[in-house]
Amino acid sequence: xxxxxxxxxxxxxxxxxxxxxxxxxxxxxxxxxxxxxxxxxxxxxxxxxxxxxxxxxxxxxxxxxxxxxxxxxxxxxxxxxxxxxxxxxxxxxxxxxxxxxxxxxxxxxxxxxxxxxxxxxxxxxxxxxxxxxxxxxxxxxxxxxxxxxxxxxxxxxxxxxxxxxxxxxxxxxxxxxxxxxxxxxxxxxxxxxxxxxxxxxxxxxxxxxx
Numbered sequence: 001x002x003x004x005x006x007x008x009x010x011x012x013x014x015x016x017x018x019x020x021x022x023x024x025x026x027x028x029x030x031x032x033x034x035x036x037x038x039x040x041x042x043x044x045x046x047x048x049x050x051x052x053x054x055x056x057x058x059x060x061x062x063x064x065x066x067x068x069x070x071x072x073x074x075x076x077x078x079x080x081x082x083x084x085x086x087x088x089x090x091x092x093x094x095x096x097x098x099x100x101x102x103x104x105x106x107x108x109x110x111x112x113x114x115x116x117x118x119x120x121x122x123x124x125x126x127x128x129x130x131x132x133x134x135x136x137x138x139x140x141x142x143x144x145x146x147x148x149x150x151x152x153x154x155x156x157x158x159x160x161x162x163x164x165x166x167x168x169x170x171x172x173x174x175x176x177x178x179x180x181x182x183x184x185x186x187x188x189x190x191x192x193x194x195x196x197x198x199x200x201x202x203x204x205x206x207x208x209x210x
Contacts, residue, residue: 002088002112003088004037004041004045005116006086007040007044007082007084007086008040008041009086010084010086012032012033013125014077015077015078016032018077019073031062034058035054035067035071038051038054039071039074039075040082051064051067052064054067085130085131087118087133087134088115088134090134091111091112091134094111094138095138098142098147098155106200106203107147109197109198110144110198110204111141112192113141113201114136114141114173114177115133115137116192117173117180117188117189118133118137118173118176120180120186120188121172121173124169124172124176127169128169131160132161132166133169135155135166138155139170140173140174144203144204150163151163151166177208178208180201181201181204181205184205
């Protein structure tokens with residue numbers, strides 16, 4: 001579920017900024033990431049991922065006890081606060097403001113492509129509000145797909161951002177898009193290159209000529 005992905009990234013980012021020990025190994029970082037996924041799944045999904053599912057995802061390099069212990073540590077570091085605004089919350093509302101038809105799936109998938117690629121850029125996650133990230137995802141999606149105007153009065157009222165307020169974040173997000181489309185191998189590019197996702201990453205790649 002997309003809600004789980006966005007909450008997982010939020011948990012991971014917050015806990016890495018709070019923990020009072022140094023993450024010296026990739027194994028420790030992976031353990032924190034997997035435990036964040038476990039927590040996000042429990043919070044967002046009716047049929048949540050279980051500790052043994054996480055153990056399987058990690059190819060059994062962590063014991064269930066290690067995963068549960070890290071899960072408890074994360075909750076303690078975050079003060080048990082898991083109800084947070086993520087870009088996904090704003091994306092759903094912003095997409096409605098675009099007045100898309102049921103057949104207009106390219107635009108919708110393009111919005112989510114830009115939003116998810118922003119999760120791979122630490123500076124975007126740390127420097128900009130979730131509402132700003134969601135607004136820029138819509139703005140750049142409209143630019144790539146060619147929906148005029150790129151930023152309407154309805155979107156301005158819905159998001160609370162004028163077009164000039166978006167430019168800084170949109171610039172960083174577009175640079176990430178150029179890099180990801182240029183390489184063509186990152187998971188987010190591969191995910192959105194499928195027919196199910198209307199091949200929107202390939203559309204962006206062709207538009208940017210990278």
